Amino acid sequence: MEFSSQRYADVVVAAPVGQVDHASAPRLESALAPMLEANGDTGAIVLDFAGVHYISSVGLRVLMIAAKKMRAREAAIGVAALQPVVQEIFDISRFDHVVEVYPSVRDALAALSQPALAAFDRASPSPPR
Amino acid sequence: MKRIRFWGTRGSLPVALTAAEVRLKLAAALRQAAGRRFDSERELSDFLDQLGMPVAGTFGGHTSCVELETGGAEYVLCDLGSGVRPFGQQVLARHGPGAPQTYHIFMSHTHWDHIMGFPFFTPAYIPGNRLRIYGGHAALEAALRRQHGPPSYPVDFSALAANIEFVQLAPDVDHEVAGMTVRLLLQRHAGDSFGYRFTSEGRTVVYSTDSEHKLADPAETNRFVEFFRGADVVIFDAMYSLADAISVKADWGHSSNIVGVELCHLAQAKKLVLFHHEPALGDEAIARVLTETRRFEEITRNGAELVVTTAYDGMEIAL
Numbered sequence: 001m002e003f004s005s006q007r008y009a010d011v012v013v014a015a016p017v018g019q020v021d022h023a024s025a026p027r028l029e030s031a032l033a034p035m036l037e038a039n040g041d042t043g044a045i046v047l048d049f050a051g052v053h054y055i056s057s058v059g060l061r062v063l064m065i066a067a068k069k070m071r072a073r074e075a076a077i078g079v080a081a082l083q084p085v086v087q088e089i090f091d092i093s094r095f096d097h098v099v100e101v102y103p104s105v106r107d108a109l110a111a112l113s114q115p116a117l118a119a120f121d122r123a124s125p126s127p128p129r
Numbered sequence: 130m131k132r133i134r135f136w137g138t139r140g141s142l143p144v145a146l147t148a149a150e151v152r153l154k155l156a157a158a159l160r161q162a163a164g165r166r167f168d169s170e171r172e173l174s175d176f177l178d179q180l181g182m183p184v185a186g187t188f189g190g191h192t193s194c195v196e197l198e199t200g201g202a203e204y205v206l207c208d209l210g211s212g213v214r215p216f217g218q219q220v221l222a223r224h225g226p227g228a229p230q231t232y233h234i235f236m237s238h239t240h241w242d243h244i245m246g247f248p249f250f251t252p253a254y255i256p257g258n259r260l261r262i263y264g265g266h267a268a269l270e271a272a273l274r275r276q277h278g279p280p281s282y283p284v285d286f287s288a289l290a291a292n293i294e295f296v297q298l299a300p301d302v303d304h305e306v307a308g309m310t311v312r313l314l315l316q317r318h319a320g321d322s323f324g325y326r327f328t329s330e331g332r333t334v335v336y337s338t339d340s341e342h343k344l345a346d347p348a349e350t351n352r353f354v355e356f357f358r359g360a361d362v363v364i365f366d367a368m369y370s371l372a373d374a375i376s377v378k379a380d381w382g383h384s385s386n387i388v389g390v391e392l393c394h395l396a397q398a399k400k401l402v403l404f405h406h407e408p409a410l411g412d413e414a415i416a417r418v419l420t421e422t423r424r425f426e427e428i429t430r431n432g433a434e435l436v437v438t439t440a441y442d443g444m445e446i447a448l
Contacts, residue, residue: 058345
């Protein structure tokens with residue numbers, strides 16, 4: 001699993017790529033850990049799942065932990081751009097009730113932070129509408 | 130082993146259909162019949178089969194009780210939930226009260242929903258019958274005695290005229306009982322629970338209920354994968370959705386359909402039976418969970434198909 005992140009104003013967009021399963025979930029957990037710290041200035045995290053083609057129960061557990069930590073510091077977390085199979089896994093596991101799911105990263109930013117949305121649009125030559 | 134027969138499949142508390150729910154089922158059936166005539170019982174039966182479980186049946190309401198038919202003369206049960214009452218009545222109807230029988234009963238644990246049927250298990254009151262009750266808990270006998278007498282029940286344990294023995298079994302080693310090899314596995318549940326792996330005549334059945342899987346510990350996952358390894362049937366606690374099992378209902382001691390499929394896939398088990406249904410779920414909801422679980426199995430399959438079904442009171446699985 002590959003992982004990258006990009007900050008837009010007060011929102012971090014984190015993008016794992018590959019499958020988040022028993023083997024790779026600990027790497028996602030480690031990568032997300034610094035962003036979940038209460039002393040940061042991150043108001044929200046958006047997980048860009050466009051590159052994730054599978055997530056197992058252990059991967060979903062990582063999202064659960066992240067959601068709990070963000071809620072504890074009254075910050076938001078969302079998941080965006082789910083591939084169809086991953087969307088199905090979210091539906092079947094009822095994780096769509098745990099983490100807010102957005103059609104795209106831009107939709108997530110629009111819902112979570114106007115400064116982040118503006119920064120995202122400035123950074124994208126042709127922002128998807 | 131020849132067959133598995135489910136006498137109680139509900140978790141936590143027995144449930145019964147209400148009059149309103151029966152009426153909804155009748156209305157749905159009549160709507161689908163659309164004025165059709167049935168000229169034979171067979172035609173009617175075929176039509177009812179097409180309607181599906183949520184309309185033409187119910188997943189049932191007795192708490193945990195599962196019979197393993199070994200092909201021998203002795204009876205084998207898992208747990209003494211309320212489903213053991215109709216089981217006992219059926220045995221008495223078959224043999225009559227004057228024909229002594231032997232019952233081997235394997236207890237997952239002693240929470241109320243798994244022992245509540247015992248005071249209503251008529252064969253326990255009949256002299257000549259022999260009950261051997263097995264479990265991993267030292268307090269098994271005390272738990273059954275405690276519910277059997279005032280102020281919880283009007284009949285004292287001493288009124289049970291059958292020959293009743295309690296046998297504590299150690300986990301992680303093989304035991305030979307009723308022609309089967311039996312192994313126990315300690316499971317995560319308040320007060321502990323034990324899963325059972327039964328093997329005989331080349332067939333393996335795993336009974337793993339009231340078991341929470343924390344997911345974070347690969348060693349724990351591997352213990353269950355090895356316990357389920359190559360099983361013909363895994364009867365699995367799928368009480369909650371994964372989201373509930375690891376969030377609002379974390380540490381409640383139960384698992385999900387998702388984890389059941391994942392463990393069975395890793396173990397290359399052949400059939401998964403969703404069991405210990407949440408009492409708040411109606412027939413439509415349980416049927417929907419089954420459909421979704423089959424889809425999840427399909428999209429995560431990386432080898433042979435795992436057949437997924439969901440238990441209901443009265444269901445039989447031939448081995």
